[in-house]
Amino acid sequence: MDYKEKKVMTIGIVSELTGLSNRQIRYYETRGLIAPSRSEGGTRKYSFTDVEKLVDIANKMEDGLQTFEIKKLDKQKRSEKEVRRRMIRGQLNAAFGLREQVIRGMTDR
Amino acid sequence: MDYKEKKVMTIGIVSELTGLSNRQIRYYETRGLIAPSRSEGGTRKYSFTDVEKLVDIANKMEDGLQTFEIKKLDKQKRSEKEVRRRMIRGQLNAAFGLREQVIRGMTDR
DNA sequence: CGTGTAAGGAATTCTGACACG
DNA sequence: CGTGTAAGGAATTCTGACACG
Numbered sequence: 001m002d003y004k005e006k007k008v009m010t011i012g013i014v015s016e017l018t019g020l021s022n023r024q025i026r027y028y029e030t031r032g033l034i035a036p037s038r039s040e041g042g043t044r045k046y047s048f049t050d051v052e053k054l055v056d057i058a059n060k061m062e063d064g065l066q067t068f069e070i071k072k073l074d075k076q077k078r079s080e081k082e083v084r085r086r087m088i089r090g091q092l093n094a095a096f097g098l099r100e101q102v103i104r105g106m107t108d109r
Numbered sequence: 110m111d112y113k114e115k116k117v118m119t120i121g122i123v124s125e126l127t128g129l130s131n132r133q134i135r136y137y138e139t140r141g142l143i144a145p146s147r148s149e150g151g152t153r154k155y156s157f158t159d160v161e162k163l164v165d166i167a168n169k170m171e172d173g174l175q176t177f178e179i180k181k182l183d184k185q186k187r188s189e190k191e192v193r194r195r196m197i198r199g200q201l202n203a204a205f206g207l208r209e210q211v212i213r214g215m216t217d218r
Numbered sequence: 219c220g221t222g223t224a225a226g227g228a229a230t231t232c233t234g235a236c237a238c239g
Numbered sequence: 240c241g242t243g244t245a246a247g248g249a250a251t252t253c254t255g256a257c258a259c260g
Contacts, residue, residue, distance in 0.1 A: 003157050008126070009117045010251095012230065013154070017117070022231080023242055031241095039121070041250040043231060048112050066240070119230090121251065131252080132221055140220095150229045152252060175219070 007037040007045040014046045018054045025054065031067040033057055033074065116146040116154040123155045127163045134163065140176040142166055142183065 011022050018025070028034055029044075034053055036044040060070050120131050127134070137143055138153075143162055145153040169179050 003112055006157075008122045010119060010231075012148070013117045021242075023244085026232090027241065039250080041231090042233095043250065045122070048115075061241085068240095119251075120253095130221075132223090135253090136220065148229080150252090151254095152229065170220085177219095 004048045007047045007050070009046045009048075009051070011036075011044050011046070014051055014054065017051050018058060020054060020058055028054065028057055028067065032071055033067060113157045116156045116159070118155045118157075118160070120145075120153050120155070123160055123163065126160050127167060129163060129167055137163065137166055137176065141180055142176060 009017075011025055014020075014025055015022055025034075026044075029036065034046075034050050034057075036046045036050060039045060057070055060073070061067075065073075118126075120134055123129075123134055124131050134143075135153075138145065143155075143159050143166075145155045145159060148154060166179055169182070170176075174182075
């Protein structure tokens with residue numbers, strides 16, 4: 001819904017924006033580090049968020065990390081977010097006894 | 110510099126986002142309503158701002174306006190902005206006697 | 219005036235593979 | 240493991256033109 005999340009760029013533009021080669025970008029996809037969507041014809045489509053992720057990946061690769069390590073860091077970050085979300089939910093729940101539904105609307109997404 | 114202004118989308122995606130045909134999008138360009146940039150090979154590249162403009166254009170076309178009228182409205186809007194800018198500049202100047210340079214840094218862009 | 223369409227060509231992307239290391 | 244590259248094919252885009260109105 002936000003511009004940053006919209007998958008709208010082809011790989012060539014992403015390549016220009018990140019400085020990575022098409023080959024590298026596709027490879028990081030096979031390693032599960034990014035997940036572009038596809039056009040009907042099969043052309044990959046990326047978002048600005050994907051571009052940011054790729055820049056981050058590029059930096060970590062320069063630091064000598066391997067793709068699977070980067071993936072782990074990514075997973076870790078995700079679960080941390082999940083934890084924070086649950087904590088907020090739990091505290092709100094304890095303090096006000098609000099219904100899950102309502103709290104979800106406030107904290108999720 | 111902002112994501113919204115970056116020219117990153119091909120015409121196909123813009124077509125999906127706006128509901129306009131490639132033909133229509135190219136035509137509005139010849140009428141001076143939008144100005145995509147080009148890749149080295151000549152492929153058109155659009156920004157989210159262009160997409161917003163196109164949606165606006167589409168609405169006005171539905172209202173029965175002609176392209177040259179839409180262009181006039183657009184010019185008008187631009188000059189209004191320019192006027193506002195100058196007024197702010199003038200008032201600041203009168204009130205504080207600040208240098209043009211400084212004021213520009215605050216109001217332009 | 220605004221838009222559809224067929225036409226021919228060029229730019230862009232896709233996949234699977236070989237190569238190096 | 241990560242990346243370059245040549246190969247063949249398919250999807251995407253480009254331009255100029257004819258058509259309708």
